[in-house]
Every structure is written in C-alpha cells, then in structure tokens.
Amino acid sequence: MKVTIAVIPGDGIGPEVINQAKKALNAVADTYNHVFIYKEAQMGACAIDETGNPLPEETLKICKKSDAILFGAIGDPKFDNDPTATVRPEQGLLRLRKELGLYCNVRPVKAYDKLIANSPLKEEIIKGTDIAIFRELTGGIYFGIKELSDDKKVAFDGCSYSEDEISRITHLAFKAAQNRRKKVTLVDKANVLETSRLWRKTVTDIAKEYKNVELEFLFVDNAAMQIILNPKQFDVILTENLFGDIISDEASVIGGSIGLLASSSIGDESALFEPIHGSFPQAKGKDIANPLASILSAAMMLEHLGLHEEADAIERAVEKSLSLGITTEDIKINDNFSASTSKVGDFIADYI
Amino acid sequence: MKVTIAVIPGDGIGPEVINQAKKALNAVADTYNHVFIYKEAQMGACAIDETGNPLPEETLKICKKSDAILFGAIGDPKFDNDPTATVRPEQGLLRLRKELGLYCNVRPVKAYDKLIANSPLKEEIIKGTDIAIFRELTGGIYFGIKELSDDKKVAFDGCSYSEDEISRITHLAFKAAQNRRKKVTLVDKANVLETSRLWRKTVTDIAKEYKNVELEFLFVDNAAMQIILNPKQFDVILTENLFGDIISDEASVIGGSIGLLASSSIGDESALFEPIHGSFPQAKGKDIANPLASILSAAMMLEHLGLHEEADAIERAVEKSLSLGITTEDIKINDNFSASTSKVGDFIADYI
Numbered sequence: 001m002k003v004t005i006a007v008i009p010g011d012g013i014g015p016e017v018i019n020q021a022k023k024a025l026n027a028v029a030d031t032y033n034h035v036f037i038y039k040e041a042q043m044g045a046c047a048i049d050e051t052g053n054p055l056p057e058e059t060l061k062i063c064k065k066s067d068a069i070l071f072g073a074i075g076d077p078k079f080d081n082d083p084t085a086t087v088r089p090e091q092g093l094l095r096l097r098k099e100l101g102l103y104c105n106v107r108p109v110k111a112y113d114k115l116i117a118n119s120p121l122k123e124e125i126i127k128g129t130d131i132a133i134f135r136e137l138t139g140g141i142y143f144g145i146k147e148l149s150d151d152k153k154v155a156f157d158g159c160s161y162s163e164d165e166i167s168r169i170t171h172l173a174f175k176a177a178q179n180r181r182k183k184v185t186l187v188d189k190a191n192v193l194e195t196s197r198l199w200r201k202t203v204t205d206i207a208k209e210y211k212n213v214e215l216e217f218l219f220v221d222n223a224a225m226q227i228i229l230n231p232k233q234f235d236v237i238l239t240e241n242l243f244g245d246i247i248s249d250e251a252s253v254i255g256g257s258i259g260l261l262a263s264s265s266i267g268d269e270s271a272l273f274e275p276i277h278g279s280f281p282q283a284k285g286k287d288i289a290n291p292l293a294s295i296l297s298a299a300m301m302l303e304h305l306g307l308h309e310e311a312d313a314i315e316r317a318v319e320k321s322l323s324l325g326i327t328t329e330d331i332k333i334n335d336n337f338s339a340s341t342s343k344v345g346d347f348i349a350d351y352i
Numbered sequence: 353m354k355v356t357i358a359v360i361p362g363d364g365i366g367p368e369v370i371n372q373a374k375k376a377l378n379a380v381a382d383t384y385n386h387v388f389i390y391k392e393a394q395m396g397a398c399a400i401d402e403t404g405n406p407l408p409e410e411t412l413k414i415c416k417k418s419d420a421i422l423f424g425a426i427g428d429p430k431f432d433n434d435p436t437a438t439v440r441p442e443q444g445l446l447r448l449r450k451e452l453g454l455y456c457n458v459r460p461v462k463a464y465d466k467l468i469a470n471s472p473l474k475e476e477i478i479k480g481t482d483i484a485i486f487r488e489l490t491g492g493i494y495f496g497i498k499e500l501s502d503d504k505k506v507a508f509d510g511c512s513y514s515e516d517e518i519s520r521i522t523h524l525a526f527k528a529a530q531n532r533r534k535k536v537t538l539v540d541k542a543n544v545l546e547t548s549r550l551w552r553k554t555v556t557d558i559a560k561e562y563k564n565v566e567l568e569f570l571f572v573d574n575a576a577m578q579i580i581l582n583p584k585q586f587d588v589i590l591t592e593n594l595f596g597d598i599i600s601d602e603a604s605v606i607g608g609s610i611g612l613l614a615s616s617s618i619g620d621e622s623a624l625f626e627p628i629h630g631s632f633p634q635a636k637g638k639d640i641a642n643p644l645a646s647i648l649s650a651a652m653m654l655e656h657l658g659l660h661e662e663a664d665a666i667e668r669a670v671e672k673s674l675s676l677g678i679t680t681e682d683i684k685i686n687d688n689f690s691a692s693t694s695k696v697g698d699f700i701a702d703y704i
C-alpha cells in the first residue's frame with residue numbers, strides 16, 4: 001500500500017519523538033511491503049520564527065493532500081508569558097483542526113500493567129481501567145468570539161455549540177461504545193451552562209437510537225473527582241472541547257505516564273494523530289523525551305488506515321520495550337537502567 | 353458575643369448536616385458564653401417547591417441582615433435531567449453569591465493523617481499536602497449572557513472578566529500566601545482564552561507589590577494533572593470561576609474524603625460558609641451523610657468572626673472523632689464501627 005503522510009514535528013521535543021515514530025513506520029514499511037511517503041511541514045513556534053505564521057498555507061496544503069497527518073507537539077514559553085503577543089503557536093494547531101474539520105478527538109486511557117507502579121494512584125483503583133475519551137475539537141469556547149475592550153480592562157470569550165456539532169461526535173461515541181462496554185458518560189455543566197443543556201438534550205435524543213448503550217450524566221466538577229476515585233466506572237466519556245482538554249489531561253495520570261498517551265483527531269475528510277503530551281521545552285534536544293506516545297500515535301494512524309496487523313506490530317513492540325524495561329527515564333521500570341529517546345526508537349524499530 | 357447567623361439548610365442532605373453544625377455551635381455558645389441567633393431561610397429545590405423561587409426575597413433579606421451565613425447544599429436530580437426547566441435550584445445559590453458580592457471562594461485542601469489510607473492516591477504523594485484554592489465566584493461564564501436560538505438548535509454562553517474583578521481576589525490570594533508558604537499558582541488557559549490573558553496580565557502586575565511571594569503559571573489542563581501527580585508543589589492556587597469549580601472538586605480526592613472539605617465565600621460585606629460536597633440526594637434522610645464538612649464550615653465561620661479559640665475547639669473535636677474512629681460509613685477508620693450523622697454530631701458537641 002502506498003500512503004502519503006504529512007509529518008509535522010512542531011516545537012520542543014516534537015521533532016525528536018516524531019523521528020522515532022518514523023523509524024517505527026519505516027520498519028513497518030519494510031516488513032509489510034508498504035510505501036510511506038513523508039511530507040514534512042511546519043507548524044507552531046518554529047513556523048512563526050521562520051514565516052511569521054503559525055500555520056503556513058503550504059502546511060495546510062500538504063495536510064489536505066495527505067492520507068493522514070502525524071503531529072508532534074506545539075508551544076513555546078516565550079509566547080505563554082507574553083499576554084500581549086497576537087500571534088501564538090497554538091493558533092496554528094487550532095486553525096488546522098478547524099480547517100480540516102477534525103471534530104472528533106479520541107484519547108484512550110489504559111492502565112498498562114507494567115506501569116501501574118508509576119501511577120500516583122493506588123493499584124487497586126486503576127488496575128483494569130480502559131476509557132475512551134471523545135472530546136469535541138472544533139467548537140465551544142476555543143473557537144468563539146474573543147474580545148478585549150479598547151481600554152484593555154475587560155476581556156470576553158464566547159462559547160457556542162450547535163445541535164449538528166454535538167450530533168456528529170455523539171454518533172461516533174455511541175458507535176464506539178457499542179464495540180466496547182456499552183456505556184457513554186456525558187460530562188457537562190448543565191446546571192449552569194446553556195451550551196451544556198443543549199448537549200444534554202441532543203445526546204439524550206440520539207441515545208434512543210442506540211438502545212443497547214447506557215447513557216449517564218456527570219457534572220464536570222464531579223467527573224474530575226470520579227475519574228480519580230473510581231476510573232473503572234467509565235467506558236466512553238463524551239464531552240465538549242474545554243472540558244475534554246482538562247479531563248483527558250487529568251486522566252493521563254492513570255496510565256502511569258502521559259508519555260504513553262496517543263490520540264487521534266478525526267474529521268470527515270482528514271485525520272491527525274498526535275501524542276497528548278506537550279512540547280516539554282525543558283527537555284528539548286536532550287534525547288531524553290519519551291517517544292512511546294508518538295510511536296503509539298503512528299500505530300493509531302495505521303489502524304485508521306485499515307492496517308490492523310501493522311498497528312498491532314507496533315503495539316507489541318511497545319509492550320516488549322516496557323516488559324524489558326527499555327524505556328526513558330520518566331517511566332523507568334528497571335531501577336538500574338534507562339535509555340535515550342533514540343535508543344528506545346531503535347529498539348522498537350528493530351523489534352518490528 | 354452576640355452573633356446573628358443566617359442558616360440555609362438547602363436540599364438533599366443539607367438539613368441533616370446543618371443540624372450537626374448547629375449542635376457544635378450551640379456547644380461553643382455554652383462553653384464560651386456567646387449568643388448565636390439562628391435565622392432559618394430557604395434556598396434551592398425546596399424553595400422552588402414552596403415558593404416557585406430558588407432564592408426568595410425573604411432569604412436574601414435575612415442574609416443581608418446577618419453577621420454570617422451557614423449553608424448546607426443545593427440541587428435535585430429532578431431538575432438536572434430536565435434541560436427545559438427554566439427555574440433551577442442552582443440559580444438560587446448563584447444569585448445569592450452575586451447579590452451579596454461573595455467573590456472570593458476559599459477551599460482549603462489538606463491531607464488528614466488519619467484519613468490518608470482512604471485516598472485513592474498513594475500516601476507518599478499526598479502526605480503533607482496543604483493547599484488553599486482561591487476561586488473567583490461572581491464572574492466568568494457562570495454569570496455571562498446565555499442564549500438559546502429560537503429554533504433551539506444553537507446555544508451560547510458568554511464569559512467575561514474585568515480587571516477589577518480579577519484584582520480584588522488576587523490581592524486576597526497574595527495576602528494569604530504571605531502568611532503561608534509564599535507561592536501563588538495562577539491556573540488559566542492563556543494559550544487559548546482572552547479572559548485568561550487578562551488574568552495573566554493583571555495578576556503579573558499585582559504580583560510586583562508582593563515581592564516575597566513567588567508567582568507561577570499553569571495551564572488548566574496541566575494543573576489538573578499536576579494536582580494529582582504532585583500536590584505538594586502547591587501553596588495558594590488562584591483561578592477563575594469555572595476552573596476553580598473543577599480543580600477544587602478534583603483536589604478533594606487528596607483529603608481522602610470530600611465529606612471533610614469546608615469552604616468560605618467572602619465578599620466585602622457578607623460571608624458564607626458551606627461544605628463543598630453537594631446535596632447527595634441518594635443519602636437524604638438516611639442519617640448516614642458525613643457532617644464533618646458542615647461542622648468544619650461552622651469553624652471557618654467562627655474564625656472569620658474573630659473567634660479563634662472557639663474555631664480551634666471545633667477543629668480539635670473533629671480530630672478527636674477521627675482519631676477515635678467515630679465517623680460515618682464513608683470514611684470508616686475503624687473496621688468494625690461506623691456512626692450515624694447525628695451520632696457524630698452528638699459526639700462533637702459533647703467533646704466541645
């Protein structure tokens with residue numbers, strides 16, 4: 001199979017971890033006789049530095065012409081601490097999500113047995129956890145109107161949702177639940193927000209079409225608590241953009257490391273795959289960042305392209321690296337040993 | 353001292369736990385020779401049932417004329433699952449906060465040694481945690497314009513913040529930090545939201561007046577993760593209304609039980625004290641709800657009124673009940689024994 005992949009390394013540790021994902025993909029291409037054509041493109045702080053634009057038109061064009069997009073990370077502290085900056089790296093990612101209509105972000109959260117000891121949570125709380133978080137990605141307060149008054153003393157963010165925006169991801173969440181443990185938990189703040197009430201009404205209506213799936217509601221504050229108290233109660237979590245951002249980062253503690261969490265962002269015509277960790281600027285260039293989330297993102301991408309066996313091969317290699325303790329410092333399993341980013345990548349590619 | 357206290361039991365388990373708080377206050381009045389005059393008032397689902405209004409004018413009047421307000425809990429599932437209801441219990445509490453200008457909500461999060469084993473988090477992660485969360489309570493998306501389009505297919509929530517709203521709570525947070533471990537962490541989403549950028553700018557400016565206090569920034573998604581990974585890194589957390597709602601409920605898992613967390617909501621002229629747990633409708637009337645958060649809210653109230661010794665007496669009694677294992681089922685310390693709501697209240701009152 002011939003596949004064109006847009007590769008966006010991005011900022012911070014993005015380039016390092018994406019390189020390891022490419023090694024794994026190359027190993028898959030060799031073993032299974034595929035041709036993967038990589039089209040490198042820029043986005044984020046590095047794109048601002050070079051072109052002034054966090055999402056150059058060229059990048060958008062490459063993404064639109066590719067079969068899938070593999071993305072590293074975005075963000076740079078020099079922008080975060082400057083509230084007056086008008087051009088920001090994150091705008092690149094947000095615009096890409098919007099332009100490509102990547103409305104459905106899926107973040108699987110699993111407790112890997114080998115890593116359970118690394119979690120701040122007790123083993124009996126997390127063992128067996130298997131959650132799929134469905135986060136709406138192109139609506140809500142992220143894309144609402146933003147205003148700063150002329151005297152710069154009053155700021156405003158608008159949050160809006162339409163029935164259609166809610167419907168399309170809701171159907172995907174229920175379909176996924178049908179192939180899992182048949183439960184969807186809608187996380188909202190319907191006791192305060194009008195948009196949450198529209199979510200609750202729309203999702204309640206759609207649920208009637210999926211009679212074998214149970215629907216449950218949870219206020220976001222309670223959900224933030226329940227995810228830690230008893231994560232095993234969840235199967236599919238469905239939620240809006242901002243709540244999904246918070247809840248999914250929080251849930252990452254369950255896995256023992258955010259360095260292992262991959263995600264997909266799916267639209268009707270495009271699909272992007274990325275680790276959920278950020279650009280981790282402190283580690284940039286040091287060859288210490290954990291490449292597994294990025295490698296597992298590549299596996300999710302293959303899965304999406306229908307290459308199931310190939311995706312499995314990557315996942316098995318990742319599990320092998322964990323069981324042998326060939327891991328980066330952050331998830332050290334073997335007390336006496338930790339490997340560099342590139343060594344972990346090499347091991348995984350060899351194993352495939 | 354003669355103190356007039358507005359008492360709002362509210363919904364669900366509110367009345368039961370507030371009764372125990374009153375027992376403790378009566379014991380304090382006897383022992384220390386004070387006169388506490390309770391003015392009972394209604395708010396929430398029970399007020400809707402009786403008057404059609406979640407915050408009757410009479411309640412507002414009683415609150416305005418009191419020295420402090422003691423509140424139980426609010427909310428009833430019959431409203432939560434009806435997205436079309438136009439009158440809701442929570443509106444009562446939100447309007448009360450707004451009318452009385454209770455802009456500063458403080459939620460202390462501590463790991464009680466006796467309860468550490470109850471937490472889903474590992475002992476070494478939480479032992480020694482001591483956080484004060486300062487949540488802005490009268491602004492943001494809670495109080496912004498809310499709209500539903502005529503065809504009911506598009507919903508909107510506006511979020512706005514002014515420099516003044518940010519300033520007043522920021523000063524309180526920094527003053528508190530000066531008497532603590534001298535660190536303030538601002539939690540926001542400044543890489544996406546205009547309001548967060550105004551928070552970051554305003555707080556950065558004010559921080560210059562408090563040279564001995566360190567200021568740190570954290571995006572809310574990262575904060576949701578850090579609170580679980582390493583709660584001891586935090587001293588004072590300062591944040592806007594919605595983020596504070598989520599983060600403080602999440603942080604409640606650290607203490608081993610939400611049934612112990614009290615909070616104060618302070619304005620320039622009024623002050624309200626309440627447990628952070630909700631109305632817990634499933635437990636209503638069963639005499640099983642944990643009254644400690646409510647009793648500790650009464651202690652916070654005494655502290656606020658300048659009655660330090662009296663507040664200490666309540667806190668000591670609570671610690672005694674924990675160390676003797678005279679607790680409700682939810683935080684059972686002694687394997688063979690748990691007490692009812694009223695028994696715990698009686699013990700605490702007797703001990704005082």
Ligand SMILES: CC(C)[C@H](C(=O)O)[C@@H](O)C(=O)O
Nearest residue numbers: 074075090093245543544573
């Ligand atoms: C970088 C940032 C804009 C982004 C978001 O908030 O969506 C990130 O946190 C994420 O979750 O992908």
Ligand SMILES: CC(C)[C@H](C(=O)O)[C@@H](O)C(=O)O
Nearest residue numbers: 191192221426427442445597
């Ligand atoms: C009941 C609800 C409106 C309220 C809030 O969201 O503020 C509650 O969750 C709280 O935190 O006091």
